[in-house]
Amino acid sequence: MNGRLELWLFVAQRISAAVLAPLVLVHIATMIYVVQGGLSAAEILSRTQGSLWWAGFYGLFVAAAAVHGAIGLRTIIREMAPWTGGSLRLAAGVAAGVAAGVFGLSILVLGFRAVGALT
Amino acid sequence: MTVTIGPRNHPAYWAFVLHRVSGLALALFLPVHLYVLALAIDDAARLDRFLAWTEGPLVKAAEAGLVVLLAAHMAGGLRLLALEFLPWHEGQKARIAIGAGFAVAVGLAFLLNAF
Amino acid sequence: MDAAPSPEGELTVEIWRGGADGRFRTYRVPRRRNQTVLDAVTYVQRHIDPSLAYRFACRVGVCGSCAMTVNGAPRWTCRTRVERVARRGRVRVAPLRNLPIIRDLAVDMTPFFDKWARAKGHFVPSAAGTQGFAEVAPDSPERRAADAGVECIGCGICYAVCDVVAWNPDYVGPAALNRAWTLVNDVRDGDRAGHLAAAAAGAGCHACHSHQSCAEYCPTGLNPTASIAGLKRMAFVAALKGAP
Numbered sequence: 001m002n003g004r005l006e007l008w009l010f011v012a013q014r015i016s017a018a019v020l021a022p023l024v025l026v027h028i029a030t031m032i033y034v035v036q037g038g039l040s041a042a043e044i045l046s047r048t049q050g051s052l053w054w055a056g057f058y059g060l061f062v063a064a065a066a067v068h069g070a071i072g073l074r075t076i077i078r079e080m081a082p083w084t085g086g087s088l089r090l091a092a093g094v095a096a097g098v099a100a101g102v103f104g105l106s107i108l109v110l111g112f113r114a115v116g117a118l119t
Numbered sequence: 120m121t122v123t124i125g126p127r128n129h130p131a132y133w134a135f136v137l138h139r140v141s142g143l144a145l146a147l148f149l150p151v152h153l154y155v156l157a158l159a160i161d162d163a164a165r166l167d168r169f170l171a172w173t174e175g176p177l178v179k180a181a182e183a184g185l186v187v188l189l190a191a192h193m194a195g196g197l198r199l200l201a202l203e204f205l206p207w208h209e210g211q212k213a214r215i216a217i218g219a220g221f222a223v224a225v226g227l228a229f230l231l232n233a234f
Numbered sequence: 235m236d237a238a239p240s241p242e243g244e245l246t247v248e249i250w251r252g253g254a255d256g257r258f259r260t261y262r263v264p265r266r267r268n269q270t271v272l273d274a275v276t277y278v279q280r281h282i283d284p285s286l287a288y289r290f291a292c293r294v295g296v297c298g299s300c301a302m303t304v305n306g307a308p309r310w311t312c313r314t315r316v317e318r319v320a321r322r323g324r325v326r327v328a329p330l331r332n333l334p335i336i337r338d339l340a341v342d343m344t345p346f347f348d349k350w351a352r353a354k355g356h357f358v359p360s361a362a363g364t365q366g367f368a369e370v371a372p373d374s375p376e377r378r379a380a381d382a383g384v385e386c387i388g389c390g391i392c393y394a395v396c397d398v399v400a401w402n403p404d405y406v407g408p409a410a411l412n413r414a415w416t417l418v419n420d421v422r423d424g425d426r427a428g429h430l431a432a433a434a435a436g437a438g439c440h441a442c443h444s445h446q447s448c449a450e451y452c453p454t455g456l457n458p459t460a461s462i463a464g465l466k467r468m469a470f471v472a473a474l475k476g477a478p
Contacts (some may be wrong), residue, residue: 005437007473014203014470016195024193030224031186036232039170041163062153069146074263076143079401087401103146110153117157125306126395131459187413202444203468207460211446 009071016068022092023061048118062111070104134215138195139186148185179233187226194218245316247274248326249286254333258326271319272300272311275327275339288339291322293304298389299460302339303328310453311416329414330394330409346390353410354432366424376419380394382461383416385454391457392448404437408448408458411439415461427477434469442466 034043048054077096158166172178198214208214237453245265245447248258261278272290279286290300295313302311319325325364333341390464392408393399399407415424433439442462449457 004473006436006438006440007175007434008470010466011470011473014200017200021193021197021200024189028186028190028193032225032228034231035229038174039160041166041170044166045159045163065149069142069149072142073146079398106150107153110150112159114153114156117159126308126447126451127397127445131444131450134446135443141239199444202459203463204470207457207463230331 009074012067013071016064016071019064020068021059023057023064026057027061045118051119055115058119059112059114062115064109066104066107066111069107070100074100075105126154130212130215134195135220137191137219140197141195144185147191176234179230181227183206183230183233184199186229187222190225191218191222194221244323245274245386246324247278248324248467249275249278249287249339250328250335251338253337254440256335256338258328265316269316270306270312271302271309271314271316271325271327274316274325275302275311286339289335298387301330301391301394303330303387303394308390308391308451310389310391313453325414329386330390330395332396332399333390341390343390346393346407347388349406350388350410350413351412352432353406353438354429355413355417356424357420358423358425358428370421372401374421379419379461379464380416382456382458383413385404385458386412387454389453391451392456393455395447395451397445397447398443400440402437402441405441406433406438408462410460411442411463411465412437412456415464418465430468430472431477433465434473439465439469459469 010089048058074096074103077099078093080097146206155166155169158169173182195218198211198218201214202211242354243265245259247263249261250256251259261282261454263274263277266273273290274292274333274452275286276290277287283429288302290312291297293312294350295310298310300311301308303309304314305321306331309329316325324383327339329335329341333343333346336342380465384435387429388409390409394430396405396408398405411433414429417429418426418433420426426439439462442459444459446459
């Protein structure tokens, strides 16, 4: 039993969710607005380049999504992988943690690269 | 001894299924989304070629599907935050319906603007 | 039990026989008016196969010992009338899910009560020497919250229907957490912080996904999901305040 780990992952999951909710709402509204008339690289860049606001917005988005997605994936793998009841559970739990960590880091790297490219 | 869908056939369980499926789909989509955006780093033309491909009706429909999943995951997440952090409310089923309605409305708004 | 057979004639009852690797066997039981699933199982044991193992005690929904899986859903068989659950004259009765099968319809409740203990589901008296009755206002929010577990009779239905228990064998489950929530809110208890810490440890309250199947199926009408949400909220705040 990993003592307090699950509690802290819950705390991180819910805080990142609370951060993401308003960001997603703005993201959805932006999508619906900009999808009119099609997208182009020039149009996207004209909106985002040099904008500290969008850089901060999407920087925070990427960080929160990395945390939120990683914890969620870890839970899904631990609960739904076929080894749930088997003797390999401990090793599998560690594997789920590693997979989640790799996912979170990938999102951070890809995400900040994208934010850097657009702003 | 497998238990069939039987005891799971109630709104809160379906809401969970939607939350899990949408969460997994969004997690798998996100790296692709970020990778494509970063194409603009060295070559805006590459991003443009990709964006031209997304103008096809099938891709637009798939995009709308992702928008619905995003809206559903957000609405479902807000419902769970309210469930866990506010005093218990008897209208849980109504909240599930409101979340589903919100997701569908967002998807329709996206489609109306996309075509 | 002496009611005349009803016009429908016979009921086909499929009953799980054996241990985890057992199988369903089919029995024919005469239908009776107001017959419960427990009546049908009892008929099989008394008239067809006396080796059938199952549990019951009170037959009126007080003791909680006759919980079984009826057509895929956990139920008190003494409070489940055949006419409500039979499909084309058939009923399928299996042992409760998520617990080791001893034999036939009897499960081993040990893991259920071990987890109850792990969630620290026992009252801790406050300082010795306390005299007189504790005064608890019936209207206070904590007293009302404590109602959650007071009515629980530990039948295990919520534990059997919970998918998180099935997916995560360490999860303590709805009943134990529901009980913990009562003690966390019991102003007479001497270690309320200890109850909260135990409920939040490991695969405790935070493993719950709010499927709400426990609330949907609790025969007593309790809502463990609401209790667990209360524990999550309280443990969240305690963690941020640096509680050990």
